[in-house]
Amino acid sequence: MHIVIMGCGRVGAALAQTLEQQGHTVAVVDQDPTAFRRLGSGFGGRRVTGVGFDQDTLREAGIEEAGAFAAVSSGDNSNIIAARVAREMFGIENVAARIYDPRRAEVYQRLGIPTVATVRWTADQMLRRLLPSGAEPLWRDPSGGVQLAEVHTSPAWIGHKVSRLQEETGVRVAFLTRLGEAVLPTSQTVLQEGDLVHVMMRTDEIAKVEAAFAEGPEEGGH
Numbered sequence: 001m002h003i004v005i006m007g008c009g010r011v012g013a014a015l016a017q018t019l020e021q022q023g024h025t026v027a028v029v030d031q032d033p034t035a036f037r038r039l040g041s042g043f044g045g046r047r048v049t050g051v052g053f054d055q056d057t058l059r060e061a062g063i064e065e066a067g068a069f070a071a072v073s074s075g076d077n078s079n080i081i082a083a084r085v086a087r088e089m090f091g092i093e094n095v096a097a098r099i100y101d102p103r104r105a106e107v108y109q110r111l112g113i114p115t116v117a118t119v120r121w122t123a124d125q126m127l128r129r130l131l132p133s134g135a136e137p138l139w140r141d142p143s144g145g146v147q148l149a150e151v152h153t154s155p156a157w158i159g160h161k162v163s164r165l166q167e168e169t170g171v172r173v174a175f176l177t178r179l180g181e182a183v184l185p186t187s188q189t190v191l192q193e194g195d196l197v198h199v200m201m202r203t204d205e206i207a208k209v210e211a212a213f214a215e216g217p218e219e220g221g222h
Contacts (some may be wrong), residue, residue: 003130004029006052006082007073013038015070020045027061030073045058053082055089068094068130083113094130102155114194115180122129138198144219147201148174153154153197156216163187171199 001024005012008030016026016039028044029052030036050057053075063069069086071079076099083097096114108115112192123199156166162185176183177196183189191197193205201209 001025001067002027002062002065003017003068003070003084004058004066004073006030006069006079007098008032008035008038008047009072009074010038011117012070012072014047015072018041029057029061030053040115045138051078053085055077055085055108058085058090063090063092065091066092068092069096070096070130071095073098076104078109080081080113081201084111087113096130102198112193119207140203147203147206148198148200150198150205151210151211151213153191153195154216155193157191158193160191160217161187162189162191164217165191165213167211168218169199170205174198174200
């Protein structure tokens with residue numbers, strides 16, 4: 001996958017290096033050409049000097065071939081504008097924006113842009129939103145037979161009850177992350193856009209569970 005990152009501070013540089021090590025192609029955009037020093041001489045991706053929400057700059061970074069976009073500059077407004085341009089002008093599905101003011105998180109989430117507030121920041125959270133497929137283990141029991149994991153959930157599940165998700169996949173939903181906060185679901189809880197679903201499941205059933213979450217609900221079910 002090709003991934004465009006706006007901002008070459010410590011977070012942007014770390015993301016770029018990690019993604020490249022995972023085999024992805026990466027382009028980093030920053031207004032300050034000296035910021036690219038953080039990438040090191042071993043970085044093989046593109047370095048694009050310019051404003052990260054300028055369409056021509058994004059095209060130079062390969063946004064039209066990109067599968068994901070991360071806005072991690074030092075400005076909240078710049079990050080959200082760039083993320084919206086990537087989503088709305090170029091149709092990038094996997095978009096994430098870093099923000100410094102957690103009070104703005106809910107507003108940005110309602111615009112359809114997953115955000116990572118600095119107070120909760122980890123590189124893993126940002127990577128999770130850029131590369132959402134599969135299950136990301138969070139905890140395993142000592143025997144290794146059961147694990148708690150965040151599982152990528154198809155948009156087809158949005159609007160359906162958590163209870164139906166559990167019935168059709170055979171897992172137990174431990175909690176949801178909604179607008180940056182943990183939510184303990186009830187039988188009546190309905191999945192919303194942007195929800196991250198954390199489930200308890202048998203380790204040997206991960207592939208089956210991932211497939212069921214990715215396919216969406218069965219036709220004709222209630």
